[in-house]
Amino acid sequence: xxxxxxxxxxxxxxxxxxxxxxxxxxxxxxxxxxxxxxxxxxxxxxxxxxxxxxxxxxxxxxxxxxxxxxxxxxxxxxxxxxxxxxxxxxxxxxxxxxxxxxxxxxxxxxxxxxxxxxxxxxxxxxxxxxxxxxxxxxxxxxxxxxxxxxxxxxxxxxxxxxxxxxxxxxxxxxxxxxxxxxxxxxxxxxxxxxxxxxxxxxxxxxxxxxxxxxxxxxxxxxxxxxxxxxxxxxxxxxxxxxxxxxxxxxxxxxxxxxxxxxxxxxxxxxxxxxxxxxxxxxxxxxxxxxxxxxx
Amino acid sequence: xxxxxxxxxxxxxxxxxxxxxxxxxxxxxxxxxxxxxxxxxxxxxxxxxxxxxxxxxxxxxxxxxxxxxxxxxxxxxxxxxxxxxxxxxxxxxxxxxxxxxxxxxxxxxxxxxxxxxxxxxxxxxxxxxxxxxxxxxxxxxxxxxxxxxxxxxxxxxxxxxxxxxxxxxxxxxxxxxxxxxxxxxxxxxxxxxxxxxxxxxxxxxxxxxxxxxxxxxxxxxxxxxxxxxxxxxxxxxxxxxxxxxxxxxxxxxxxxxxxxxxxxxxxxxxxxxxxxxxxxxxxxxxxxxxxxxxxxxxxxxxxxxxxx
Numbered sequence: 001x002x003x004x005x006x007x008x009x010x011x012x013x014x015x016x017x018x019x020x021x022x023x024x025x026x027x028x029x030x031x032x033x034x035x036x037x038x039x040x041x042x043x044x045x046x047x048x049x050x051x052x053x054x055x056x057x058x059x060x061x062x063x064x065x066x067x068x069x070x071x072x073x074x075x076x077x078x079x080x081x082x083x084x085x086x087x088x089x090x091x092x093x094x095x096x097x098x099x100x101x102x103x104x105x106x107x108x109x110x111x112x113x114x115x116x117x118x119x120x121x122x123x124x125x126x127x128x129x130x131x132x133x134x135x136x137x138x139x140x141x142x143x144x145x146x147x148x149x150x151x152x153x154x155x156x157x158x159x160x161x162x163x164x165x166x167x168x169x170x171x172x173x174x175x176x177x178x179x180x181x182x183x184x185x186x187x188x189x190x191x192x193x194x195x196x197x198x199x200x201x202x203x204x205x206x207x208x209x210x211x212x213x214x215x216x217x218x219x220x221x222x223x224x225x226x227x228x229x230x231x232x233x234x235x236x237x238x239x240x241x242x243x244x245x246x247x248x249x250x251x252x253x254x255x256x257x258x259x260x261x262x263x264x265x266x267x268x269x270x271x272x273x274x275x276x277x278x279x280x281x282x283x284x285x286x287x288x289x290x291x292x293x294x295x
Numbered sequence: 296x297x298x299x300x301x302x303x304x305x306x307x308x309x310x311x312x313x314x315x316x317x318x319x320x321x322x323x324x325x326x327x328x329x330x331x332x333x334x335x336x337x338x339x340x341x342x343x344x345x346x347x348x349x350x351x352x353x354x355x356x357x358x359x360x361x362x363x364x365x366x367x368x369x370x371x372x373x374x375x376x377x378x379x380x381x382x383x384x385x386x387x388x389x390x391x392x393x394x395x396x397x398x399x400x401x402x403x404x405x406x407x408x409x410x411x412x413x414x415x416x417x418x419x420x421x422x423x424x425x426x427x428x429x430x431x432x433x434x435x436x437x438x439x440x441x442x443x444x445x446x447x448x449x450x451x452x453x454x455x456x457x458x459x460x461x462x463x464x465x466x467x468x469x470x471x472x473x474x475x476x477x478x479x480x481x482x483x484x485x486x487x488x489x490x491x492x493x494x495x496x497x498x499x500x501x502x503x504x505x506x507x508x509x510x511x512x513x514x515x516x517x518x519x520x521x522x523x524x525x526x527x528x529x530x531x532x533x534x535x536x537x538x539x540x541x542x543x544x545x546x547x548x549x550x551x552x553x554x555x556x557x558x559x560x561x562x563x564x565x566x567x568x569x570x571x572x573x574x575x576x577x578x579x580x581x582x583x584x585x586x587x588x589x590x591x592x593x594x595x596x597x598x599x600x601x602x603x
Contacts, residue, residue, distance in 0.1 A: 130309065137310045137581055141539035142557065142573045143317065149561035149569055150321050226437045230543055233439045234558050249443060253547075256443070257451045264447075267440045274435040282431075 105163025110170025118178025411486025433480025530587025
């Protein structure tokens with residue numbers, strides 16, 4: 001048992017907290033996150049053009065600053081004269097909505113299974129952990145291909161697939177944490193003092209789960225964004241004419257030699273999004289885990 | 296050791312069984328396969344003939360047992376598109392995929408081990424930070440975007456490299472790099488962490504104390520001991536990542552491999568091909584994982600003795 005009054009430990013804690021300040025890249029990522037979220041939420045207000053609205057007189061026009069620029073279409077237009085910027089922002093909105101829905105499903109499914117596995121030992125735990133091992137062994141993109149080809153690429157099926165994509169990480173984390181916490185002396189102390197199981201779960205177990213789950217949720221978000229845009233890029237995710245960042249890159253591929261802006265705008269947004277989310281995820285993880293800060 | 300091998304075998308068989316079952320359930324969940332896959336233009340007699348042939352009017356259990364029997368005897372049916380056995384369709388695509396995989400893994404190992412060792416040795420200088428930035432970027436940039444940007448730059452703009460096919464060594468450059476991006480990011484991190492662990496051990500201090508050169512300490516004593524971890528990561532993580540990556544990269548570069556075939560089969564709903572392709576890739580991944588586990592146990596007595 002380490003006493004909290006231990007001066008060395010206290011000093012280390014203060015030092016550790018000092019290291020928690022964000023560096024310049026992390027600060028930029030936070031600003032980017034706010035901007036991207038705002039752009040996604042307010043996409044219908046920000047974009048002057050209908051993302052599906054075609055204009056056959058203004059097809060394949062380049063972005064601002066190039067010859068043949070069509071007034072108002074800042075990032076140019078695609079092969080049907082649709083505004084690339086409007087489509088990209090609506091795509092961003094859809095991609096983020098799908099990623100959040102998928103990450104929440106993963107959190108609920110994985111968290112529940114992990115909780116059950118951590119609390120109930122024996123064959124229940126063995127069975128759940130065998131499922132986790134299987135999920136790790138099978139390349140998930142293949143399962144996603146199979147399910148989407150068979151059940152059709154509706155948004156419902158897509159959200160379900162994205163939700164199943166990362167559940168095993170949550171399950172592992174929650175199970176590990178629950179088992180670790182269950183062995184802690186303060187849980188014994190709480191029980192001795194007369195705390196019921198619900199009280200201990202709420203007061204002592206849950207607060208310990210919040211920070212690893214927030215970290216995992218953030219990292220999962222970026223993985224799901226990549227999975228969704230990859231599936232949409234391959235033509236198996238979001239279906240046209242509805243714009244998603246991945247499908248815009250996939251469909252714009254045919255016009256790359258003459259109109260690269262159709263591909264580059266959504267591609268840039270995807271990379272900005274994954275970089276931002278992963279930098280934030282790494283930052284949160286470093287904050288949450290004292291051991292990692294030593295390196 | 297024998298108990299450990301048995302455990303591995305049971306785990307592999309259970310995983311494969313689960314994959315086979317998932318593919319069955321997935322195909323049956325989507326309703327009557329005949330309606331889904333053959334669609335319109337089917338006469339009533341034709342429809343009945345197909346139902347009889349695939350025994351679709353029997354119970355699900357009966358179908359499942361028949362399906363398992365087919366899997367065990369190597370009967371996976373005919374491709375809807377090619378009208379050839381799916382095993383033949385998949386087999387002829389294995390070698391191109393294997394070539395791309397080998398090229399990517401070779402590139403990944405060379406780059407990642409170099410970068411990982413550098414990042415561990417110079418972890419407090421700008422070199423270490425720069426390597427970690429590269430590793431980070433590899434995670435954050437999806438492989439299809441890496442591929443698209445390369446195609447734009449080197450094919451359409453500079454006109455240096457071909458986009459489609461696998462005929463010459465020049466065709467290998469962009470697909471290999473696109474496949475390797477994520478793999479390099481993953482393996483560099485693992486190599487760096489494994490090296491950091493090893494370089495902190497007592498025998499490294501001993502090696503330095505007895506007067507060995509720094510290069511020899513890092514490469515022989517450091518990398519030599521870290522290589523067990525690195526090899527196991529290649530087997531356990533890289534195989535799965537590469538399987539996922541090949542799907543994307545092969546379809547972008549029209550690479551005549553299994554990955555491209557799977558995407559085409561998914562879009563055309565050629566479900567026997569899709570089903571067997573998924574099973575074949577899963578078998579390959581599980582086999583590589585299991586072989587890695589065995590090699591790991593052979594190399595490290597702590598594992599095979601602890602669990603036996």
